[in-house]
Amino acid sequence: MSVIPAKPVLVSDETATVQESGRPSREQALEAVRTLIAWAGDNPDRPGLIDTPKRVVDAYGEWFDGYEADAAKELSRTFEDVTGYDDMVILREIEVESHCEHHLAPFLGKAYVAYLPGEKVVGISKLARVVEIFARRLQNQETLTNDIIEAIESHLQPKGVAVMIDAAHQCMTTRGVHHRHVSTVTTRFTGAFKSDPALMDRFLKLAKA
Numbered sequence: 444m445s446v447i448p449a450k451p452v453l454v455s456d457e458t459a460t461v462q463e464s465g466r467p468s469r470e471q472a473l474e475a476v477r478t479l480i481a482w483a484g485d486n487p488d489r490p491g492l493i494d495t496p497k498r499v500v501d502a503y504g505e506w507f508d509g510y511e512a513d514a515a516k517e518l519s520r521t522f523e524d525v526t527g528y529d530d531m532v533i534l535r536e537i538e539v540e541s542h543c544e545h546h547l548a549p550f551l552g553k554a555y556v557a558y559l560p561g562e563k564v565v566g567i568s569k570l571a572r573v574v575e576i577f578a579r580r581l582q583n584q585e586t587l588t589n590d591i592i593e594a595i596e597s598h599l600q601p602k603g604v605a606v607m608i609d610a611a612h613q614c615m616t617t618r619g620v621h622h623r624h625v626s627t628v629t630t631r632f633t634g635a636f637k638s639d640p641a642l643m644d645r646f647l648k649l650a651k652a
């Protein structure tokens with residue numbers, strides 16, 4: 444099927460993997476799902492499947508709405524009145540629902556995000572929103588970890604950031620090697636979390652507490 448670029452999509456966040464690209468129409472996306480159903484060996488016109496392309500395209504709209512969201516915007520509202528608080532802020536067990544770029548299969552798990560504030564403190568929900576924005580794009584777990592850390596680093600200028608993601612990849616559990624109980628852990632540290640082993644250790648202990 445030829446895919447003709449229609450509406451251009453502009454993702455303004457500088458860490459985005461898509462800067463500017465053509466986007467196929469909804470009709471083309473529906474047709475692509477019909478093609479996959481037929482390729483799998485079923486009849487896309489039978490009653491049970493007739494509405495499936497619509498449902499799949501709507502689901503893609505939800506799973507991949509991170510391309511139209513902007514992490515910079517979420518991190519732009521900051522506060523300075525934190526009355527001398529000078530330790531890390533850590534969010535534990537942020538739900539991660541993402542899809543790997545290799546198989547379009549879900550990978551599901553938890554993110555642990557900490558930062559050591561500099562001048563700016565951000566609303567804690569915004570850190571969870573940043574995880575969500577990058578998770579709702581296609582990438583691998585390492586890139587997701589990097590994208591989260593770089594957004595926090597560049598927009599808050601903290602003294603350090605730590606991110607850990609622990610996720611199970613359905614491309615490994617439901618197909619391929621079929622290892623059901625394997626989870627993948629990625630970590631990245633900047634600033635004080637990287638240079639101070641005691642701080643890094645405290646993050647890891649608090650994350651898994």
Ligand SMILES: Nc1nc2c(ncn2[C@@H]2O[C@H](COP(=O)(O)OP(=O)(O)OP(=O)(O)O)[C@@H](O)[C@H]2O)c(=O)[nH]1
Nearest residue numbers: 543544545546582583584585612614615618619620
């Ligand atoms: N590093 C990394 N690898 C991933 C991630 N998600 C999936 N993969 C791996 O990407 C690799 C793709 O390997 P290929 O040999 O090109 O694809 P494949 O033949 O489908 O590989 P198998 O999954 O081993 O069947 C696999 O080893 C996957 O486990 C991720 O987030 N990070």
Ligand SMILES: [Zn+2]
Nearest residue numbers: 543545546614
């Ligand atoms: Zn995969």
